């Protein structure tokens with residue numbers, strides 16, 4: 393990592409709240425070391441911050457997220473969450489993937505309540521039913537609580553999986569391209585919803601995305617990754633006011649951030 397990148401990461405870490413995640417020298421290899429997925433990665437996420445990681449396909453973004461979630465161990469380096477090492481899944485973390493993985497034999501609201509049922513039992517899940525209903529109302533699924541996943545559109549299923557993530561009240565959201573399968577209008581709506589939820593809960597979020605505008609719209613900092621083995625080549629602070637609105641996407645400043653990140657990605661691809 394260059395000195396400039398290190399300074400930028402440090403500066404963005406200092407702007408916001410207390411530390412949530414601290415990654416130091418995190419690497420990951422596969423196939424007995426023959427596939428190097430991640431080069432040393434350092435990352436500090438502060439409370440209430442929204443960050444995005446963007447980079448070419450196969451550069452190690454999902455691997456990084458899985459390491460942070462405690463699903464995959466790093467080959468070297470350390471991952472600290474709220475000051476203690478991540479050695480497995482943690483209750484503070486909510487994760488969301490590209491495809492909504494709802495259980496077909498459970499209704500919408502039962503799918504939302506499933507993590508509570510697993511963790512705390514059926515009575516606790518019943519006690520949270522009103523809260524689950526409120527979350528479904530929030531994402532526009534009023535009236536769909538008792539239907540089965542096959543009766544939901546892709547966007548509705550993804551909204552259900554957001555509710556399922558939020559019902560556990562995670563302080564940290566790790567999001568692996570959660571809206572990439574949705575059409576653009578629904579995706580824009582979901583992104584604005586996501587911002588509102590994060591701001592209202594002071595949640596700390598890290599989003600993996602292939603969309604530069606989406607990264608700029610949502611983030612305080614966008615981390616640009618090199619091709620595999622991935623490492624951060626630039627941390628771009630997005631100095632736009634909050635709450636962000638879709639209208640801002642047409643502003644010259646927004647366009648400038650998008651251009652800058654695109655150029656940086658092109659440069660990395662050309663030198664790979």
Ligand SMILES: Nc1ncnc2c1ncn2[C@@H]1O[C@H](COP(=O)(O)OP(=O)(O)OP(=O)(O)O)[C@@H](O)[C@H]1O
Pocket residue numbers: 422423427428429447448449450451452453454455456620
């Ligand atoms: N379990 C595994 N075994 C072997 N190689 C793996 C494994 N998981 C990931 N890889 C390799 O590590 C590299 C990084 O994969 P990863 O899924 O993290 O990339 P990504 O940036 O998320 O890609 P995309 O943007 O296409 O989703 C890839 O070359 C991939 O083939």
